[in-house]
Amino acid sequence: MSLFDKFRSGLSKTRQAVTEGFNRVAASFGVFDEDFLDELEMILIQADSGVQVATKLTDSIRERVRKEGKVDREYVLGTLKDDMLAILETKPFRPDFEHLNVVFILGVNGTGKTTTAGKLAASFQRQGIKTMLAAADTFRAAAIEQLQAWGERAGVPVISNTLRSDPASVVFDAMQSAKARGVKLLIIDTAGRLHNKPNLMSEMEKMHRVAAREGETVGAVIHNFLVLDATTGQNAVIQARAFNEVTTLDGLIITKLDGNAKGGIALAVVEDMDIPLVFAGLGEGIDDLAPFDAELFVDSLLPEA
Amino acid sequence: MAVFQGLSEKLQAITDRMRGKSRITESDLKEMMREIRLALLEADVHYQVVKDLTKEISEKSAGTEVMQSITPGQQIVKIVHDSLTEILGGSESKLAVSPKGFTVYMLYGLQGAGKTTTAAKLANYLKDQGKKPILTSVDVHRPAAADQLNILAKSIDVPCYINKEEKRAEVIAKEAMDRGRYLLADTLIVDTAGRMTIDEEMMTELKAIASAVKPDEKLLIVDAMIGQEAVNIALEFDREIGLDGFIMTKLDGDARGGAALSIRRITGKPIKLVGMGEKIDQLEVFHPERMASRILGMGDVLTLVEKASRQIDEEKAQKTLERLQKNRFTLQDMLEQLEQVRDMGSIQDMVSMLPGAGGKLKDAEVDEKEFDRLAAIIRSMTIRERENHKILNASRRRRIAAGSGTSIQDVNKLIRQYEQTQKIMKQFSGFGKKGGKRGLFSQFGL
Numbered sequence: 001m002s003l004f005d006k007f008r009s010g011l012s013k014t015r016q017a018v019t020e021g022f023n024r025v026a027a028s029f030g031v032f033d034e035d036f037l038d039e040l041e042m043i044l045i046q047a048d049s050g051v052q053v054a055t056k057l058t059d060s061i062r063e064r065v066r067k068e069g070k071v072d073r074e075y076v077l078g079t080l081k082d083d084m085l086a087i088l089e090t091k092p093f094r095p096d097f098e099h100l101n102v103v104f105i106l107g108v109n110g111t112g113k114t115t116t117a118g119k120l121a122a123s124f125q126r127q128g129i130k131t132m133l134a135a136a137d138t139f140r141a142a143a144i145e146q147l148q149a150w151g152e153r154a155g156v157p158v159i160s161n162t163l164r165s166d167p168a169s170v171v172f173d174a175m176q177s178a179k180a181r182g183v184k185l186l187i188i189d190t191a192g193r194l195h196n197k198p199n200l201m202s203e204m205e206k207m208h209r210v211a212a213r214e215g216e217t218v219g220a221v222i223h224n225f226l227v228l229d230a231t232t233g234q235n236a237v238i239q240a241r242a243f244n245e246v247t248t249l250d251g252l253i254i255t256k257l258d259g260n261a262k263g264g265i266a267l268a269v270v271e272d273m274d275i276p277l278v279f280a281g282l283g284e285g286i287d288d289l290a291p292f293d294a295e296l297f298v299d300s301l302l303p304e305a
Numbered sequence: 306m307a308v309f310q311g312l313s314e315k316l317q318a319i320t321d322r323m324r325g326k327s328r329i330t331e332s333d334l335k336e337m338m339r340e341i342r343l344a345l346l347e348a349d350v351h352y353q354v355v356k357d358l359t360k361e362i363s364e365k366s367a368g369t370e371v372m373q374s375i376t377p378g379q380q381i382v383k384i385v386h387d388s389l390t391e392i393l394g395g396s397e398s399k400l401a402v403s404p405k406g407f408t409v410y411m412l413y414g415l416q417g418a419g420k421t422t423t424a425a426k427l428a429n430y431l432k433d434q435g436k437k438p439i440l441t442s443v444d445v446h447r448p449a450a451a452d453q454l455n456i457l458a459k460s461i462d463v464p465c466y467i468n469k470e471e472k473r474a475e476v477i478a479k480e481a482m483d484r485g486r487y488l489l490a491d492t493l494i495v496d497t498a499g500r501m502t503i504d505e506e507m508m509t510e511l512k513a514i515a516s517a518v519k520p521d522e523k524l525l526i527v528d529a530m531i532g533q534e535a536v537n538i539a540l541e542f543d544r545e546i547g548l549d550g551f552i553m554t555k556l557d558g559d560a561r562g563g564a565a566l567s568i569r570r571i572t573g574k575p576i577k578l579v580g581m582g583e584k585i586d587q588l589e590v591f592h593p594e595r596m597a598s599r600i601l602g603m604g605d606v607l608t609l610v611e612k613a614s615r616q617i618d619e620e621k622a623q624k625t626l627e628r629l630q631k632n633r634f635t636l637q638d639m640l641e642q643l644e645q646v647r648d649m650g651s652i653q654d655m656v657s658m659l660p661g662a663g664g665k666l667k668d669a670e671v672d673e674k675e676f677d678r679l680a681a682i683i684r685s686m687t688i689r690e691r692e693n694h695k696i697l698n699a700s701r702r703r704r705i706a707a708g709s710g711t712s713i714q715d716v717n718k719l720i721r722q723y724e725q726t727q728k729i730m731k732q733f734s735g736f737g738k739k740g741g742k743r744g745l746f747s748q749f750g751l
Contacts, residue, residue, distance in 0.1 A: 046352045048532040051343050109555060109583075110417030110528060139583075142453035149449060163456075194558040229417060233349030233532030235560035256501045260415065260534050284501055 004296050006282040010258035011300040014047050019303035021046070022077075037062055047301070049264030050234050053271050057083050081298055087267055088294035091276035093223075093251060097129055097184040100220040102175075102211050106204065106247070107227035108239055109192030112255040112281060114143055116227050117189040118150025119289035120279070124185050125156050132183040134174035135160035136167040136207060137191040147189050153286060157181075167191065168206045175214035195242030208247060223250045225278065228269065230254050230261030237265075237272045244273060254292070255281035263301060316340060316378035338363050341385055348561030348600045351536045354570050362388055386597050389566060394593030398550065398575040401521045408492045409482065409518050413511055413546065414526035415538065416499035419554035421450060423526050423580055424496035425457035426588035427552075430578070431492055432463060433586075439490040441466040441481030443474035443514060444498035454496055461585055464488055474498065475513035482518050493518065503538060508545045515546060524577060525551040527564055535564035536571050543572055554580035557587070561600050634727050637691040640683040643676055678711060682719045685709040694720055 001009070008015075021043035025036050037058045044054035060083050065071055095101045105117045117133060125131040133151050135158060137143040144160045151158035159174040171188060178186045190207065193200035211222055224247050228236045243249055252273075254266050257280050266277060277292040319337050338359045345355045365384050402408050410427065412420050421442070428438040440458045442465070444450035451467045458465030466481035478495050485493045497514060500507045515523065525539060525548055542548050553565050556579050565576055576596070581587040683691060685708035690697055697705075697720060706713045 042352055045346055046533050048349075048534075051346050108530070108558065110419055112417060140453070141456035142449040145449040145452050146447075194555065196559045197557075229528075229530070231415065231528075231532060231534055232530045233560070233563070234347050235349070235530040235558070238559060256416070258502055260502045260538060262532055262534050265532060 003290050003293065004299075006288065006290060007257075007280070007293070007296040007300040010261070010280075010282045011263050011297070013260070014262050014264070015301055015303065018043055018047060018301060022303050044264065046262070047264030048233055048262040048268065050237065050268035050271075053087070053264070053267045056271070077302060081302055084267060084298045084301070085294055087271045088297065089270075089276055090292065090294045091251075091278065092291045093278045095185075095221060095223065100178055100184060100186060100215060100218050101223060102178075102186045102188065102215060102220050103223045103225060104188050104190060104204075104207070104211075104247075105225055105227060105253075106190055106243055106249075107192060108194050109140075111192070111227045111229040111232075113137070113192060113227045114146050114150070114189050116253055116255060116279070116281060116289060117147060117187050118154060119281070119286055121150065121156040121185075121187050122154035122286050123289060125154055129185050130181070130183050131156050131185045131187065132174065132178050132181070133158045134170055134186060134188040136170045136174075136188050138163055138165045138167050138170065139191040143189070143191070167203060168210045171207045171210045172214060175211060175220075179214070179218055195239050201242075201246045205246060224248060225251045225253050226275075227253045227255055228265070230257045230263055230265060230281075232265055234265075234268065236269050240269050240273045240275065244275070249273070249275050251276055251278035253277070253279040253281070253289075257281055258283050258288075263297070266297065316381050319378065334363055334367060337366070337381060341381075344601065345563065345566075348563035348602065349530075349532050349535070349567075350563035350600065351533055351567035351571065354536075354567045357570075358388060358392075382601070386594075386601060389597035389600060390593045392566060392570050393576065393596050398577050398591055400577055401549070403521045406491060407482075407486060408522075409495065409520045410492065410522045410524060411495045411497065411511075411515060411518065411520035412524050412526055412552075413497045413542065414499060415503075415528075416447075416501050418499060418526045418528045418531075419580060420499055420526045421454050421496050422457070422583070423552055423554055423588070424454060424494050425461060425463075426580060426585055427578070428458065428463045428494055429461045429585050430588045431494075432461065436492050437488075437490045438492040438494055439464045439466060439481065439485040439488060440494050440496065441477060441484075442496045443477045443481075444496065445472050445474055445477070446498045446500075450496075450498070457585065464490065473513075474510050475517040478514045479517045495520070503541050511546045522549045522577075523547050524549065525568075525574075527551050527553050527568065529553050529555045529558060529562040529564070530560040531564045536567045539568045539572050539574070543574070548572060548574050550575045550577040552576070552578045552580065552588075553591075556580060556599075557582040561602055562596065563600050565596055566600055635692050636683050636686065636694055636723055637688070639723055639726060640680060640691070643680045643683075678709075678715060679719050679722070681709040682706075682711055682716055694723060 021039070025039040040061070041054045041058045044057060045051060057080060061076055061079050064079055065076075103120070105113045107113050114137065121131045121133050133147055133156050135144040135147045137147070138161060141163065144163065148158050148160065159170065159177050161170045161173065167190065174186055174188065177183075188207070188211070190204065191200070193204065195201065208222070211220070215222065226240060226243050226249050228239065232239075240249065240252065252269060252275055254277055257263055270277060279289050280292045280297070282288045282290055316337055319333060319340070341362060342355055342359045345358065346352070362385055365388070366381055400410070412424050412427075414420050424440055428440050431438045440454055440463055442451040442454040451469060455465050455467055464484075466477070466484045468477050468480060471477050471480075474497065481495070482493055495514060495518060497511060498507070523546060525542055527535060527539070539548065539551070551568060551574060553562060553576060556562060568574065569576060576591045579589050579591050581589050682705060685705045690701060702713050702716045706716045
């Protein structure tokens, strides 16, 4: 399945809802007037885009319609697409693999961090980049086993310690091991933490300190990726803000974009934070984590012009 | 979110502009409804539910005498809050128990909702009630899911049935039931496989499990952070598998949990329990008003409004307000305030409930016993002294100290505090007049 097909099929339900809504209001109003814009706003909110983005997008259409006097369906759709693309950007994760790159996989509970870490490792390992996984989620029962299972499938070594051990010590071990083995990409799976828990957030800071200190000698570059569950509502925005406060986020990974997700939350978070989406989880298979592509995403969300 | 925390203030700002008008106009109401609509949407309440609700609230608000009240914004918030509470509450939320003596609960939901943790928490909850639960994981898909449940089960000393060789979930479920009966357990909790999406395969599997063990309760586990899709998920499960109630998880986060309202309203199914943290004992009974407050993002202020509306004598309040505006705040007023505030409960709590005012009042050092002592001192004063503290000479102060069982230092301190309070009151009444941030006592409806 091509990447486009994956985005397409993942967002098919949302797209169907958006298309139906769009056509329904187009048919019932005939012209794109104020009531139409209200309905359009509603459709966008229903796709989890949040009130702010929905209002921004509809305001832009209102403005352009007023200025240019065009009210046909293609024009409105085109405007919508342009504006969505102005929010999202395609910024692939292409670090310099001459050095060691350390990727922290962060996020609240249940967003799919471990799975994402496993899939990322598999994908880069296959591209010929020497990859390693570290199980720094020492809190959730069986998280270590889960990551080890992923490591086996991907053929990537997994550094781990026992349940309840200090996650920073796992990071330390992994850094030593990565340096010794000449690893180019170390992916660290961390415990899910609700962003309003200060203790867990300070534990995260400690892991960062260890990685930065140990990585200094080899010029390691640290990347922080926040994993967001696409079925999450507006709290995703608050999650991104909170994580970005304690650490600088370099990218967002949106998971579970297939099936029951609405997807609009991607717009809400990127609009609010201006942090690029780097990967999208489009299915449960090991190959279903794809580099995020804004154009494909928007095309999958909106009806055909 | 900014949009959110300000609902109360925004409504108040709208109504402030209407001061002096005898009736609420349609456009005023429309403006207020828009704020309510946005607030609910930001809380991830489903759009259709928001639409219906704002219509109902609008009708209720128009019919009542909200504008007669001193704080109509707060009154409207109260109407909204009551409506939400009504929807969320109502029907029985106790877990069903099988009359045959062996109860089966089946937990299902999307991946990452917290099913496995909730299964273990539920076992712990039942164990605390003197039940003998047994757990089983029938997740044949996710690596290590069964291990996770097993580890949790061990930590609470509850048996857990696992069969890693078996790939048919319904067979494991049936075996677990047999094992449970053999172990003389009385409740089986079945943790099913979570999926990223609701698909044919998942439904078929859940149906097979349900028909194998005939659950007394089929419980949907919902993440408090879920967005607009919550309703569709609940409806689909209800249609395909049957849904008896739901458990909302991760309420220890800061998500508003608007899905609770949407699912309750659209499926009519009750919320049975809520997960309040990662620890195994953090599964709690559901409280409709708390959830309503949470969705509105203004829990404490609402409690305060309710407490205040119960405790405060409107007439007295009005009188105080008038005096305040004339900058006449006497020791008698202070006594009345002390008594009224004291009636509402812990002063420290009250102060902490006030958004914005809390920090300001910290300087005034609020202390419970101190308040009681202050009241005693004022009660030992004559009416004239209460009206004008300037006449309090050394001899009067000695008498008051003796009368209230305090020292002259205490009396002096009270007078200083009174002067300090007077200053604060002036500040607050000043705020009120400028139409800016409303002060401490306006929160009380004063």
